[in-house]
Amino acid sequence: MILASLKKIDIRATLIYWMFAAIFLLFALLLHDDGFLQSNNLLNIFRQTATITVMAVAMTFVISAAEIDLSIGGVAGLASVVGAIMLRDHGLIQGILGGLAIGFVVGSLNGLLVAHVGIPSFLVTLGMQGVAIGFAALVTNYYPIPILNDTFNAIFGSGTFGWFPGLLLWSFTAVIIGWITLTKTTFGRRVLATGGNRDAAEFNGISTKNVKFKVMLISSVVASIAGLLYAGRLQTGRYEWGAGDELSAIAAVILGGTSLFGGSGRIIGTFFGALLVGLINNGLILAGLPVSQQQIVRGLIIILAVALAKKK
């Protein structure tokens, strides 16, 4: 009886929570003396994963629609740079709008090429990643652009609402909006239907081109917000911000139980996936591993975790 009911629980669906708990416990035991469990450190994990979390939420839509976006890291870097320059030269509002504009432009281009020209998103965004990083390096000549505007740094970085850290608020907002959109709106259903079976979606009267365009646009705009969050937290715009984040975001999404082949999406799972990635990063730093070893261990853990989460 008990065995039968145990078998009914879909391990894969809840895998991310088990993994999260296991790794949390492991670190709590091993890294206790390094201050892993101190509230400051735990808060830090949240703060540092805010950028990954918001991008991973948008990535959930992209992957649910059976596409991929590898340009988000580059977009974040470019948005941080453009935002910082506009902020320095024109003011706060212009800085924010300038950063977001990068997301709109790149997202529209990605969407156009993927949905309407029909180039695989993998290639479009891989190319676009290089373009974005290159542009960011070019306009800044590789130098960081410091941000001295306290309002900007408070909104996108160190600010708090009462005791509540602003970056945490950004994460929660992204997760809540993402969850509502995916599960409670017609758009969410169109995304899932498109990713699940594009032909059937077309027969249903869903404009799958429109859906694909929109998910690519959303992903880039959200990546530009993430770029602003980097700029605010680190009080600089720099072309390197966000480098490699596409892999962390994709890992978060797949760890969270979203199918890599489209048609299913789990926002809450993505949230925990992002936290897990952040947890791993944090633990490896506390353990005192040099960057090279961090990269090796992080890469292996992510591959292992995704292998476990893979749908058979």
Next chain:
Amino acid sequence: MSSNFNVVEMNDISKSFFGVKVLDNVSFAVTSGEIHALAGENGAGKSTLMKILQGVYTLDSGEIQVTGEKASIHSFQDARKYGIGMVFQEFSLVPELSVAQNIFLDREHKNRFHLFDEKETIRQSKLVMEELGLDIDVTAKVSSLGRALQQLTEIAKAIAGDAKILILDEPTASLAKEEVDALFKVLKQLTARGVSIVYISHRMDEIYRICDRITILRDGKKIAVSLLSEISPQEIIAHITGRKDVEMLTHEGKSIVRSSTPIFEASGIQVGSRVNNVSFKLYPGEILGLAGLMGSGRTELVRAIFGLDKKDGGALKIDGQDVVIKNPREAIAHGFALIPEDRRRQGLVMEHSVKQNILAANLSSLSHLNFLSFSKINNVVQDSIESFEVRPSDANREVRLLSGGNQQKVVIAKWMATNPKIVLMDEPTVGVDIGTKVEIMKLVRAIAAEGKSVILISSELPELLGVCDRILVIRKGEIAEELDRKDVRDEDHLQMIVQGIKV
């Protein structure tokens, strides 16, 4: 047929899927150098039998002998070893490679450095083509060839692999007349070399033209084997259709008022060369059948009406008003619904639940300001499951876990929830068990009884005869005949008309 030994013998073959017997003690033999027709309705067991011969399925009982020796065939590779070649309906060619490269795919000639020897491959391919009397540029990319040449390439590939037995499944479905002639010439040439051919086709005229013998299957049983010179088309049709249980299929004569404005009118519909100047009218509450052979253009016609494919000409009217339909969204807005030919690929998201699938076609009516109304959704889904008797009646069950018949009910249910005026159905009972077939046909009647109009494509003539008020016979993309149901005597009669045999 001078040397009359059996190249292949399949003795007492039985096969069941999920407890359903699809082949029941079937024996089948092909002699050297003959063209042997394999006939039967969809689901009679033809393709299962051939798939066993190719190693796709394993037989439950019985045995296969190739040139007198017991053969165990468990894969394509095994089949190839025994000289059994298949010409697939969907070709197994790599479009971006040349004809020569395709012919020797997986058996490439290598030069002394063990590298791919292009010259030798081309030379050998030319030899094969010469042998077959074909004039195909072997260096051309396969993608640049028409369908007929692709098919001949496919045959050349099988021959180059030393096939002794070739299986062709509806090889002429998408070929023009001259292309059919060319194909038949090649087949005759092959038999002269001692190659045997299993020819699966629904086309009576072709069977008589090139086949020597025929084996007829019905409901998984072998019904007859005969020399074609000793059997009449009428006898073949009688064997194929049999005297089947016609309980639901007795036509209930109902009167359709055809003096009013038609609910739908198509005039001069043109889709490439596949649909040619098709015009017809459809009246409220009417069920209009489209009969025809595979590849006759019926699917293309409804796809064009529904806006899935571009129309190259023609006009549509709904309730007497001109309408333009460029995509499925516009078709749906005008009150159309399409139950597609292939429910797994076109009708459903297999990994999604029954509820999600029903919802996908009804997003605008089941939402408010783009937010889903879950109380409405639950009501509609529950109603759909109940009135269409989807089993099991679990809204959250993934549709891939349902039986074929229940999956089809979900497709129909989701479209009926859109409250369409005109329902297009393309082979709605394919891959559905007998019991559910009856249910689906009853649903078709019920839909028409509500005043909706139905256009029904079916290759199962009893279905058309059971529910249609009028039947259009489509041949080569054109309306060959328009028949009032009352003027069709029985299935054999309709079959003759579809085949174009003068009655």
